[in-house]
Amino acid sequence: MTTQITSPPPTAEPRKRARRRPDGSYTAKVARPGFGWAVPATVFFALFAIVPLIAVAVLSFMSWNGLGSPEFVGMDNWTRIADDPVMINSIWLTLLLTALGVIIQTPLSILLGVWAAGNQRNRAVLSAIYFIPLLLSSTAVSVLWRALLDPNFGIPARATWLFGDGNLFGKQATAIGVLAFVSAWQFTPLHTLIYQGAARAIPQVLYQAAEIDGAGRYRQFFHITLPQLRNSIITSMILMIVGGLTTFETVLILTQGGPGTDTTISAYYMYQKAFKGFDFGAGAAIALALVVAATIISLIVVKVSGYDKMRSDMEGVS
Amino acid sequence: MKTRARLPRLVACGATLALALTLSACGDGNGGGSSDDGKIHVLVYGDAGNKVEKQIVDTFNKTSKVKAVLDTIPGADYQQKLQTIISTPNAPDIFYNWGGGSIQPFVKADLLLPLDDFIRKDPHLKDQFLPSVFNSAVVDGKAYGIPMRGTQPVLLFNNKKVLKDAGVEPPKTWDELLDAVKKLKASGVTPIALGGGDQWPTLMWFEYLYDRIAGPGLFEKALGGDKEAWNSADSKKALSMLRELVDAGAFGKNYDSVKYTNGASPALVAQGKAGFELMGSWYYSQQLEDAKEFAGKDLGYTTFPTVPGGKGEPGNVVGNTNNFYSVLKKTKHPEAAAEFLKLMYSDEFVKAQMAIGNLPTTTNTEKFLDTAASPDYARFQYDLVAKAPSFQLSWDQAYPPSAITPIHQAVQQFFNGQLDEDGFIKAMQALPTE
Structure with a gap:
């Protein structure tokens, strides 16, 4: 075996x-496998990622409202976004929402994933139900929760002891809370799935040996399951971080960046600049800054966690 | 063996290439434009109203040698798509817009044909339309648009039953409104429903109050680039009155979590949980659809209250004046375009628009008011708009698109207290005017 x-x-x-x-x-x-096999993916990646990325980089040094030809303006867009208080604020909001995502979703999905990896009764049925949010589009999820959280006709109207006047979208703290909650509701199943797969791959002999040594369920969880899930935790966290940095639809539909600019995260601010205000230069600069930031953060996580070395966690198993 | 290994490789490469080609071909698939195919292309916002545009195009094609083709772009994407194709060979000859700020960047880029020549040849292209509406597509003194759908003035709607229960009459003056707010609050309902989550319904309150207090001049000056207009005594007075209204609890406490667009704020009025709502004239048909019984029995409507001592005429209105057809400068068939535009004041056009619930803004509309689905409501609106000394286009449509988001943010922040008077004035002064 x-x-x-x-x-x-x-x-x-x-x-x-x-x-x-x-x-x-x-x-x-x-x-x-020969190079030929890499061609389709390479062509698609080049066509839909590299080429647009270069175009965005070039555009970030230009002034363009979509009409006529773009005009070269040097660092103008960059200095403008660097001085823009909404932009600075949007970076903090993005980081906050990303951090909240990781903090809320990681423990939840580890527990659910490990539970779903077992072979209890009803597990399959319940797991299937848990995975439903994953099948829905972010847009549908956001529309759904906006309606459910309506202060006069939704849940807050029935639970005033919890929600008070129900003005969830009218205050920064609660608006951010709603965004974090909805993202967690939607994406926890994905990470649960990752942990379920990883937990299933942990060799049973480890648990059998631990049982012989007299380790209880909690000790088994903390000393076998968690360490064995290490690489999956890093994978899942990178997904969460990149996903968090690029969150968009939830904000677009739930808060529209409001109240005021209180939930205007960077990706949404880019959309406002480029596609509402037709200031494509500034939009491109924000987009490029996001790409650079997401890449750096991912690299740091990979380096710090030792994920790049991909050491085996199964010392002593074979 | 070798060939077998190569075959899938070839297939994969071939499939990729084919896919890439099809994808890039999509880019120029949605035909049309100033490229001369001997036709004029008419680009319109895609929605239920297209029925009439289709009919008018068919009528035009019966007699015209140069044929017209109707192209539509579905709803929400319209402005973005238009912006990206208007300076390309795929640009239409004639296109739908909201007048004012929505065409200003195109005028600045010298893309649009001033219609003054058309009007010289056929004065009806101007004098058959209500002047207050026609003027909102005039940029720098030149006409660039012909009204082509229905007008949508903003009105103060109410629930007659709720008002009656609280002993309130529809307010004619600002003080009566404040009084009504107090009484409605005492009777346990939200005095005024507001879909603050959408932000633009909040803006309507600013538009009306500024107009009532300062007249249309203040906003015109500000739009023209005179930033000091926002700092004037009238501007501050309007802001302090708005503050008073908000602080009196007129909108309740959770209006920023309520939306108009998902039906929540109209439901408050229809279910008797709120007394008033300030909204565009489409509110009536919205309520007919959502709450038929209420709309038929208890839905009342009035003009915005007057403000004693204000400089604005009590008859002034704000809202969406109409939608407009503008013509591109590079069209190959200006004569045909002029002929097409003449249909916008024809009896056939008016009848067709009335049949789908729109209220056209031509002078001959008056003859057909009795054919409307709700004749009283149609006549009320028509008289209001026809007699209005000024019809202020919504601020977010009067300003160029880059100002829309900052305006929406500022009005929301003023209502929720994040911006004080000075903060709001500074935000408005920072708006780009061109």
């Missing part, structure tokens, strides 16, 4: 096929 885990089967198949090649060239020995 253990040998099956340590020698992963996927590489076995191409190796066999490569050996059969008559010319015995270098590629055949390494047995990697």
